[in-house]
Amino acid sequence: MSSITIATLPRMSRDSLSALLSNSTPSKLAIIDVRDSDHIGGHIRSSIWVPTSSLDVRLPELLRTLKDTEKVVFHCALSQQRGPSAALRYARERERTFGEEEGKKQEVYVLEGGFVQWQEKYGKDERLTEAYVEDIWHEY
Template sequence: MSSISIASLPRMNRDALSALLTSTTESDKLAIIDVRDSDHIGGHIKSSIWVPTSSLDVRLPELLRTLKDKEMVIFHCALSQQRGPSSALRYARERERILGPEEYQKQEVFVLEGGFVQWQEKYGKDEKLTEAYVEDIWQEY
């Protein structure tokens, strides 16, 4: 049984992710996985991959294959309280199961602290960091 738990998954704050995305040397080393479902409308982090939680199980093999050379994989949902952390955990455990503990450790799996809600509060209007942003949708948050 895996020793990876939701509590053991590291968190990354929005400023650290922003710095990585704007760094020319670091941005190719990471992947951002957005697991929001219908709440994906209204904007997303630039270069993120949309994998709704409902399709995560089916897409896990593809993600493991396409992200194998990334140094960091960051998961998020709207608030990163449930879907983001549980998706990151499923990905991390499957990666460990398939590759083994030594190979697994070559990639860090993070959860974006505060999810897209916190991200958009600071970076929603920044077109270098956020795509398809619709401010009105986020007024209620």
């Protein structure tokens, strides 16, 4: 059984992710957005949208396509439930599929504060955020 838990999944700050996005090649970093209908109004540039409801179906595809990616960052709106849960399922399935040693070659993170905190600082930055609609986020 896997030793990975929600508590042991590392968190990544929005500033660290911003720096990685600015300096990494796409093959080294993947951002997985597991928001559902709350995906409307913007997303982190280059992120892959995998609504929570489709994660089980898309997990084998993600494992294949992200096999050699160095860092994978999951997030939802606040990264309190859906993001950490998806990251945990992905990390455990990766370990189960490829073995514990291979599983550890990839770093899996949860974005601290999710898209809500991301958009507070980087929402208007078109280099980092796509399709941003400020009015949708104004209430946050």
